Amino acid sequence: MMPPVALPLLVPLLAGALSLLAWRRPALQRSIAVAGTAALLGCGGWLLASVWQHGIRVAQVGDWPAPVGISLVADLLGALMVVIAGLIGLAVALYSLATVGSERQALGYFPLIHLLLAGVVGAFLTGDIFNLYVWFEVMLVASFALLTLGNERPQLEGAIKYVALNLLSSVIFLVAVGLLYGLVGSLNMAHVARRLAAVDPGLVDVLALMFMVAFGIKAAAFPLFFWLPASYHTPPVAVSALFAGLLTKVGVYALFRVFTLLFPHHPGYTHEILLWAAGLTMLTGVLGAVAQFEVRRILSFHIVSQIGYMLLGLALFTPLAVLGGLFYIVHHIIVKANLFLIAGLIHRLGGSHRLECLGGLYRRTPWLALLFLVSALSLAGMPPLSGFFAKLLILRAGLEAEAYGVTAVALLVGLLTLYSMVKIWAEAFWKAPPEGASPPAAPGRATLWLMAAPVAGLALCTLAIGLQAGPLYALAEASAAQLLAPERYIEAVLGPGGAP
Numbered sequence: 413m414m415p416p417v418a419l420p421l422l423v424p425l426l427a428g429a430l431s432l433l434a435w436r437r438p439a440l441q442r443s444i445a446v447a448g449t450a451a452l453l454g455c456g457g458w459l460l461a462s463v464w465q466h467g468i469r470v471a472q473v474g475d476w477p478a479p480v481g482i483s484l485v486a487d488l489l490g491a492l493m494v495v496i497a498g499l500i501g502l503a504v505a506l507y508s509l510a511t512v513g514s515e516r517q518a519l520g521y522f523p524l525i526h527l528l529l530a531g532v533v534g535a536f537l538t539g540d541i542f543n544l545y546v547w548f549e550v551m552l553v554a555s556f557a558l559l560t561l562g563n564e565r566p567q568l569e570g571a572i573k574y575v576a577l578n579l580l581s582s583v584i585f586l587v588a589v590g591l592l593y594g595l596v597g598s599l600n601m602a603h604v605a606r607r608l609a610a611v612d613p614g615l616v617d618v619l620a621l622m623f624m625v626a627f628g629i630k631a632a633a634f635p636l637f638f639w640l641p642a643s644y645h646t647p648p649v650a651v652s653a654l655f656a657g658l659l660t661k662v663g664v665y666a667l668f669r670v671f672t673l674l675f676p677h678h679p680g681y682t683h684e685i686l687l688w689a690a691g692l693t694m695l696t697g698v699l700g701a702v703a704q705f706e707v708r709r710i711l712s713f714h715i716v717s718q719i720g721y722m723l724l725g726l727a728l729f730t731p732l733a734v735l736g737g738l739f740y741i742v743h744h745i746i747v748k749a750n751l752f753l754i755a756g757l758i759h760r761l762g763g764s765h766r767l768e769c770l771g772g773l774y775r776r777t778p779w780l781a782l783l784f785l786v787s788a789l790s791l792a793g794m795p796p797l798s799g800f801f802a803k804l805l806i807l808r809a810g811l812e813a814e815a816y817g818v819t820a821v822a823l824l825v826g827l828l829t830l831y832s833m834v835k836i837w838a839e840a841f842w843k844a845p846p847e848g849a850s851p852p853a854a855p856g857r858a859t860l861w862l863m864a865a866p867v868a869g870l871a872l873c874t875l876a877i878g879l880q881a882g883p884l885y886a887l888a889e890a891s892a893a894q895l896l897a898p899e900r901y902i903e904a905v906l907g908p909g910g911a912p
Contacts, residue, residue: 431444431526448505448526468900485904501529504654508522552575552578558651601905620675627663631667644715661741673898692720698713714832733810734895761852762840769846771841783864791833798881807819
């Protein structure tokens with residue numbers, strides 16, 4: 413039996429609706445959050461297995477045939493991203509049980525989490541360019557509400573920058589969609605891909621550049637990335653982890669989708685711009701991280717720097733580079749979300765996010781030091797962790813493409829990433845506690861377990877990917893092959909021969 417393509421999208425929508433019905437029953441909302449995210453993970457795994465065995469799955473909403481109706485499409489990349497979204501959603505839901513207070517829960521925290529996950533999954537599965545815009549707006553509304561939940565001054569300041577740049581991105585995206593429809597008369601991405609071949613190349617250049625800017629802002633690429641480090645450190649850590657793991661990756665996913673499906677034979681100056689953007693994103697992000705002395709701000713700048721590696725995979729546009737970019741996306745989602753969850757544990761056990769106020773955590777909590785090292789060294793690309801193989805693939809692709817300058821930048825960024833992770837280790841874990849500092853009261857055993865369990869689970873995923881990289885490599889390789897052969901996607905949606 414094959415799963416309905418829409419099932420992973422319906423799960424968070426249903427869970428969110430049930431959470432709203434349970435508005436005055438917080439215990440039931442918490443149970444729905446865990447059950448809903450676990451169900452999303454299970455449905456995503458079922459869908460991925462189906463796509464792996466039977467090929468690209470397509471559902472036509474309302475039984476309207478493509479390109480008239482709205483298509484939901486699950487290829488290997490989309491299904492894999494749904495699985496990862498379910499994994500991060502489950503980890504954050506468990507962590508939230510121990511860290512998100514009753515005040516925020518009463519303001520709709522868990523329904524907003526489900527709404528955000530619905531937007532993420534919808535973006536991964538839609539086959540319609542306008543509906544991609546709609547799901548981006550769903551994510552923007554949910555993320556803005558989560559960012560401001562609690563009405564604390566730092567949250568509101570960060571939210572203003574966050575929403576301003578993302579609204580600019582949405583405007584550019586919407587204008588690009590309008591121009592695209594005016595040129596080809598369709599919004600179905602498979603149909604658009606077929607019709608764009610007959611459009612004037614100069615107009616295609618303009619469209620490609622507009623989509624690049626719109627999705628580049630949402631991915632936090634250079635130069636319009638400053639909204640991210642200004643906002644991601646302000647909400648509760650569970651929210652930051654969800655944002656860090658998924659939101660920018662939806663922008664990266666959209667770039668991969670658009671530049672392999674709509675503009676696959678267009679590797680001209682747009683990919684040259686992407687190459688420069690990738691190098692500058694890596695460099696400026698890591699330099700920002702090196703200059704910080706607050707754990708969450710260091711991690712926020714590192715989101716930016718690591719996005720550069722993913723963009724580099726797309727910019728090089730070779731099979732190995734695209735494979736490396738997809739591998740890097742999966743690795744980074746798991747590692748970065750986990751590092752933010754670990755930052756929450758550091759704050760709970762050490763009493764601060766500031767490095768100068770921390771110390772001695774290695775002696776007090778060696779298990780936390782170990783969990784931090786696994787994720788931190790993986791982010792820096794140390795073997796045998798997942799980040800090593802992700803960086804190795806990107807660097808090999810850069811050398812094979814003779815892009816020596818940006819490959820050297822990638823190597824330098826890796827070293828600076830290691831330096832900033834060692835800085836956190838030395839200040840928070842290794843050095844003695846500051847004089848006169850007394851650790852905060854230890855959390856209860858149940859609270860500590862709820863915080864530590866998802867962190868340990870994601871760390872095990874990182875170890876498993878590193879020690880057994882073969883399955884993810886094969887999946888990323890097959891996903892890259894599908895992306896670089898867009899006719900498979902087009903025929904799956906439109907049928908053999910396709911719509912005119």
